Amino acid sequence: MKNFAIIGVGGYIAPRHLRAIKETGNKCVAALDKHDSVGIIDSCFPEADFFTEFERFDRHIDKRHRDRGQKIDYVSICSPNYLHDAHIRFAMRIGANAICEKPIVLNPWNLDALEELARESGGIVNVILQLRLHEAIKTLREKILSGDPDKKHDIQLTYIAPRGHWYQASWKGDIHKSGGVATNIGVHFFDMLTWIFGNARQNTVNIATPIKTGGVLELERANVRWFLSLDSNDLPAEFAGEKPKTFRSITVDGEEIEFSGGFTDLHTTSYKEILADRGFCMEDTRQAIEIVSQIRTAEPVGLKGDYHPILKKIKQD
Secondary structure (H helix, E strand, O other): EEEEEOOOOOOEEEEEEEEHHHHOOEEEEEEEOOOOOHHHHHHHHOOOOOEEEEHHHHHHHHHHHHHHHOOOEEEEOOOOOHHHHHHHHHHHOOOOOOEEEEOOOOOOHHHHHHHHHHHHHOOOOOOEOOHHHHHHHHHHHHHOOOOOOOEEEEEEEEEEEEOOOOHHHHHHHHHHHHHOOOHHHHHHHHHHHHHHHHOEEEEEEEEEEEEEEEEEEEEEOOEEEOOOOOOOOOOHHHHHHOOOOOOEEEEEOOOOOOOOOOOOOOHHHHHHHHOOOEEEEEHHHHHHHHHHEEEEEEHOOOOOOOOOOOHOOOOOO
């Protein structure tokens, strides 16, 4: 049984990590979040020590090491995006391995610094890239890799995840903290696409607002027209009056890839792989981090050349 600490236990994604820790037969012994609405802990680890201040959490972890010899083996990081870097550094400083939600960092140069630190400390940093473990995605990858290596596939990615006014008032609405829409809700899609279709060659942004963005990404074996939005007005007309929480669509050469199901256990699967030393490392996520960093700083070109067809009719402000 491994001892886990979790940072950001009050966040949206934390329950999946708590369940994964429990379902892999391990124990969460300490948790941190500046908010105290964390009753979810009771469903998995009611005995876990909880802190709202990092300084007290840090001291507690240090005391476990020094006074009781109860070393923390892994730190699960579910904190806001801009804090991932610092919390990975904390894990390495205490001699623990890290399991970090995506995006692991906001910029490629942050990744460079962490990789150097990991080499110095000997720590292992695992990144949650659960789409790579989805059966439908793995099947697609096998199909593409076994096919014509010279074929350039046509891909259309649409992801509309409506959010209320709270979103812009939270850290997620601050581009310096979340990285913006493409980073916050799109980075795992870009990772999945580069994993299947190869590295990026050209990255063009057509539109960019605080709540939606779209562009064209050329990969080694595919051209990707993509659109990401938090605006419910962008949902397909057929959902008017009974709008779903999200609309997710990926087509490859005109064929829809069905992967809406099968997400329930992917974090537990990720933890099983990590505990078996088969986790995804920092370098695995570099392409996606470079792509979203470029999108964040790009000057939108407008509706020129190739672009996602939905851009013709969306409300952009």
